[in-house]
Amino acid sequence: MHEASTLPVMVIDDEPHLRITASQTLELAGYAPLCFASAEEALAALPEHFPGVVVSDIRMPGMDGITLLRELHKRDATLPVILITGHGDISTAVEAMRAGAWDFLEKPFAGEQLLDVVRRGIEKRELSLENHRLKAELEVQQAALGPRLVGRTPVISRLALMIQRISQVEADVLLFGETGTGKDLVARAIHERSARRHHPFVAINCGAVPENIIESELFGHEKGAFTGAVERRIGKFEHANGGTVFLDEIESMPLALQVKLLRVLQERSIERLGANEPVPLDIRVIAATKVDLKSASEEGSFREDLYYRLNVVTLPLPPLRERREDIPLLFQHFAVVAANRSGLEAPTPDSHAMAALLAHDWPGNVRELRNLAERFVLLGAAFDYRLDALLEGAGTDIEAHSLARQVELFEKSLISQSLARHQGHVVEVCRHLTIPRKTLYDKLKRHGLNADDYRHSNEP
The missing domain is CATH 3.40.50.300 (P-loop containing nucleotide triphosphate hydrolases)
Known part of the structure; x- marks a missing residue:
């Protein structure tokens, strides 16, 4: 039995050896693989608000991967689906991306390739589910408990x-x-x-x-x-x-x-x-x-x-610059509020957008971040949803921060969010981030984080 904190990955392929190999690779990395021989079986077993990602071959007897992708997105348009194509099958890969696939893998692929695309898909999935949760909270935000103080630091x-x-x-x-x-x-x-x-x-x-x-x-x-x-x-x-x-x-x-x-x-x-x-x-x-x-x-x-x-x-x-780990969560919250008010969808920022958020000094603090989130929802399409372009008027210069500094800020933000999500339980954080305990402790020390600070505090 897998721990509740282990994230599921659905693997669908009619070839038994590929299911076994993918399952072993994912299991060793701390994921919980769920394997199926057909798209029909997988659809029947898919729960509502599935917290993981789906990896499926395209060419299968019965329902193929493209049809499966469309059926999955009828149920949940934000579910990341990774499709497996044959070697050199460029036209199929293009069709898969046009149909809304999160990414694709070309046979034969290495275990590291599978883990990399799954990890990125899981990150997107977590952000999407967080958006859903925030949207549900909007309905009760002005109840007896009053305005919500967003943050986990x-x-x-x-x-x-x-x-x-x-x-x-x-x-x-x-x-x-x-x-x-x-x-x-x-x-x-x-x-x-x-x-x-x-x-x-x-x-x-x-x-x-x-x-x-x-x-x-x-x-x-x-x-x-x-x-x-x-x-x-x-x-x-x-x-x-x-x-x-x-x-x-x-x-x-x-x-x-x-x-x-x-x-x-x-x-x-x-x-x-x-x-x-x-x-x-x-x-x-x-x-x-x-x-x-x-x-x-x-x-x-x-x-x-x-x-x-x-x-x-x-x-x-x-000030916001002293709690940078809260910036991604705050941005999502304000984007969901703006989308809910205007009847639009709240787009999920990519890693480059997050780097732009973390690199900015935020002289206007949370108010400035809220205004940016509203512009991102209302005007983002005109800028190809590039936050660095929307921030140019505010004087942000991502290049002013070295690559190492950007990576450091992003890493600290991810670790802090994971600590908050798992109430400071180091074992669960290690599983979630797929890193050894010693590595986590080294990173906590480097970033000035303490797991005990997250142990008994619920999200405000």
């Missing part, structure tokens, strides 16, 4: 754990991270996981509201409080009563208003402009900044007392 797992803990206590929170790291998403995640989730979540960009009206926007005003105040207005804080106020770019808030915000945080009440009676508030405040507020307070551009009042719980959000 230890730093994201720790962030997800902190979000869960913070959401259960009544403390104001300061989020610190570069532009595009997802501060808005984290704020919403805290709100949606808290007891306040059935009350308003009010987001205010302190840098986008004109200074002359920001006080009225936040605290409201009474009729006649100033020229143009023809009726009473309820401010953002009062509207959020019972829920959460998210103050983005709080470093942009004028100093005079910071004094009033400090009073709101201390007294949990506001006074509308033109009124004398305080309005009690039951709110949680989540503030976000992309600058070091401690340094800003020392320079006099941010009030020191407000900084210490906000700094009770601080969550640092990592």
Whole structure:
């Protein structure tokens, strides 16, 4: 009996010796071969969402390989099918590729050729199944658990754990991270996981509201409080009563208003402009900044007392370049979201596209990656789905990274994803990546990865 983590490979050929040889080669490499003498038998045995690949001869009695390919793709258009052709049969190989074959092998072929094409087919299959899973998750993404934090790296797992803990206590929170790291998403995640989730979540960009009206926007005003105040207005804080106020770019808030915000945080009440009676508030405040507020307070551009009042719980959000292993998964997620919204299919990036993703420095962080994924779905065909071409406008230069560096980044990403998938179980990771244990430990050490970090953490 094969381990559950061993990936299946379906081998279909009417020649017994070829089935035996292919089966032995695949088994020694850690795969689980499933052999059939005819296409009809294989079709009857194929389960739904088959996680592996299919290797089939073209010329067989009864149903031939091309017909089998078309039948398989009626059931699952993303299933990689590798067809075996006779020596020099170029026209058949061309027909196979036009029919949608993932690749083909020419008889006679070496065991290494078989393993190479199967390995690449398995990688494509895993990405396709991940797309299906992500698409299914979209339907429940805005349920009680709130926005989904996508990522499998230890730093994201720790962030997800902190979000869960913070959401259960009544403390104001300061989020610190570069532009595009997802501060808005984290704020919403805290709100949606808290007891306040059935009350308003009010987001205010302190840098986008004109200074002359920001006080009225936040605290409201009474009729006649100033020229143009023809009726009473309820401010953002009062509207959020019972829920959460998210103050983005709080470093942009004028100093005079910071004094009033400090009073709101201390007294949990506001006074509308033109009124004398305080309005009690039951709110949680989540503030976000992309600058070091401690340094800003020392320079006099941010009030020191407000900084210490906000700094009770601080969550640092990592930039994308510090969790590159999450880039392929994040890109897939955003591509599936974009495809689902536009009614298109989410194309699967090839290895060159992944190299382009991993080589980029992502100054715009997750927001920049999301925008690229959307362009890839909507405009990718015009660029032959070349991510490096889509990234040219963002200043990406893949050649700036040596081949060795690109390979290193890609390898680290694959190992990290495998560790997350198998919950840090080294034996299963070795089987999945088809490498010896000593080799895996050497690579973990070189890439600064630790299997224990993945052992008890579920995907956030």
